[in-house]
Amino acid sequence: MAQKEYAGVMVDVNDEGYLENANQWTKEVAAAIAKENNLELTDKHYHVLDFLRERVAKGEALTIRSVGKSGVVDIKGFYELFPGAPLKLATKIAGVKKPLSCV
Amino acid sequence: MKKVVILGAGTAGTIMANKLAKMLDRKEWEIEVLDRNNIHYYQPGFLFIPFGIYSPKDVVKKKDAFIPRNVKFTVADILSIDAEENVVNLVGGEAIRYDILIVATGTVPTPSETPGLVGERWYKNIFDFYTFEGAVALHDYLKDFRGGKLVMTITELPYKCPIAPLEFVFLADAFFAKKGIRDKVEIIYTTPMSGAFTKPVATKMLSSVLEEKNITVVTDFYVEGVDEEKNIIRSYDGREVEFDGLVVVPVNLGEEFLASSGLVDDMNYVQVDKGTMQSVHKPNVFAIGDAANLPTSKAGSVAHFAADVLAENIVEYANGKAPSHQFDGHANCFIETGHGKGTLIDFDYTNEPLPGMYPLPGIGPMKLLGVTRLNHWGKLAFKLIYWEFLLKNRRLPVSSKFSLAGKKKV
Ligand SMILES: Cc1cc2nc3c(=O)[nH]c(=O)nc-3n(C[C@H](O)[C@H](O)[C@H](O)COP(=O)(O)OP(=O)(O)OC[C@H]3O[C@@H](n4cnc5c(N)ncnc54)[C@H](O)[C@@H]3O)c2cc1C
Numbered sequence: 001m002a003q004k005e006y007a008g009v010m011v012d013v014n015d016e017g018y019l020e021n022a023n024q025w026t027k028e029v030a031a032a033i034a035k036e037n038n039l040e041l042t043d044k045h046y047h048v049l050d051f052l053r054e055r056v057a058k059g060e061a062l063t064i065r066s067v068g069k070s071g072v073v074d075i076k077g078f079y080e081l082f083p084g085a086p087l088k089l090a091t092k093i094a095g096v097k098k099p100l101s102c103v
Numbered sequence: 104m105k106k107v108v109i110l111g112a113g114t115a116g117t118i119m120a121n122k123l124a125k126m127l128d129r130k131e132w133e134i135e136v137l138d139r140n141n142i143h144y145y146q147p148g149f150l151f152i153p154f155g156i157y158s159p160k161d162v163v164k165k166k167d168a169f170i171p172r173n174v175k176f177t178v179a180d181i182l183s184i185d186a187e188e189n190v191v192n193l194v195g196g197e198a199i200r201y202d203i204l205i206v207a208t209g210t211v212p213t214p215s216e217t218p219g220l221v222g223e224r225w226y227k228n229i230f231d232f233y234t235f236e237g238a239v240a241l242h243d244y245l246k247d248f249r250g251g252k253l254v255m256t257i258t259e260l261p262y263k264c265p266i267a268p269l270e271f272v273f274l275a276d277a278f279f280a281k282k283g284i285r286d287k288v289e290i291i292y293t294t295p296m297s298g299a300f301t302k303p304v305a306t307k308m309l310s311s312v313l314e315e316k317n318i319t320v321v322t323d324f325y326v327e328g329v330d331e332e333k334n335i336i337r338s339y340d341g342r343e344v345e346f347d348g349l350v351v352v353p354v355n356l357g358e359e360f361l362a363s364s365g366l367v368d369d370m371n372y373v374q375v376d377k378g379t380m381q382s383v384h385k386p387n388v389f390a391i392g393d394a395a396n397l398p399t400s401k402a403g404s405v406a407h408f409a410a411d412v413l414a415e416n417i418v419e420y421a422n423g424k425a426p427s428h429q430f431d432g433h434a435n436c437f438i439e440t441g442h443g444k445g446t447l448i449d450f451d452y453t454n455e456p457l458p459g460m461y462p463l464p465g466i467g468p469m470k471l472l473g474v475t476r477l478n479h480w481g482k483l484a485f486k487l488i489y490w491e492f493l494l495k496n497r498r499l500p501v502s503s504k505f506s507l508a509g510k511k512k513v
Binding site: 015059060061063064065066069070075076078079083084085088099100101103 | 369
């Protein structure tokens, strides 16, 4: 398994740079991953990241719609916080698995 | 008498009724299946209707013809589940008590979730093929299509049969080529995912098929709405894709009546243990098929493989034991690639689709992730297998458990 250093911590990552182990995540690690993706995290970002981490810890699937309906942020806002491909980017920074497809 | 109630007589509910009719002690257990109508659609056939490969009558039979005689089949609209009282309420006011409940009510294409989709243009130049009506209307449209931009768009994940929209564009390519107007049609495929395929091995093998067929793929495209006046779909990040004809996979949601049951997630899928399929909220409730929030494809093949496991678990539960059989997420799908050829994928919760032979390791005769004529014939033969073997729970030479035998690690 590949390892990468973020904010002075070694974390396990997969081929696409997603954390393999959610327990290795810290706020500082998140900030470092965000920086790599040209993002500066604000409280709003962390609010969304906490929500994603909670959801995944409960074993629930993530979709942009479920984020949009959560009351944490609406879909437009989600795109503004994590531009381009928000779910892909936000899950990476949240240190959880990338939402999957079958093929 | 104790009672098992199965909600839904589609693929999953029908297979479960056939299995449990044989496996449960019938002196002790009564089985009742509820469905809102008596029409069983062979949904994989919906893909072929737009291209005139199947006619509407090829995909319709009566549901009760597939329910065993000693199982009660009731046509009724389900209103709600009261999971505290172990009761299912029907729209007419009747209540049905259960000891064990199996939810198999599938998933519902819900175009109204996307602004602008269902309006003046719905079934004029905007279609789905996930419903019988949509597939038939689309056939009439494509018959007379003279050229322009044909856009296939996926609005939300998860949706049933994840591969179907890709098959649709492959078949559209072949359809227009045959009509001699392929050079006049631009085929565009939009997806909220970061690629048409995302698993590494399948991506490598199948992306060339898209390229070869000159199909444009637009990724990370999450549809905000449709501008009917301008014939444009717009994504949340402001990108626009123009169309002449739009074919859409609408947002898929679990049945609305489940929302109040306390058993579902926010897309109305029943929350179950992904191994045992037992509800995480109520031990006497189970879910199977598209209705369950299993982290694998919503597909008939999954319902079929999962049924082997669930039937064992129901018998255990009925005998006062904890369900111990584990579903591995096994799924497989034939993928039509057009021009009389197809490919095949086989995977589970943890293993991605790999090349190899199936179902017999080394022998096949089906080739995984290879484009062959036999795979196409396999797909067409599947209709007969579905009606005659799968629904009736007759033995098939495929294992419900995923296996790496016969597959090549790439
Ligand atoms: C275009 C298309 C192509 C496909 N291709 C493939 C393929 O190639 N391979 C494959 O494996 N799968 C394929 N599938 C998917 C497959 O058809 C489904 O995954 C499968 O039918 C799921 O079975 P199910 O029993 O969970 O749901 P369904 O078969 O949809 O059955 C649900 C049943 O519940 C009933 N119901 C729901 N709500 C209520 C209510 N309130 N009251 C009463 N009754 C109710 C419905 O009437 C229905 O009969 C395809 C699907 C589509 C649309």
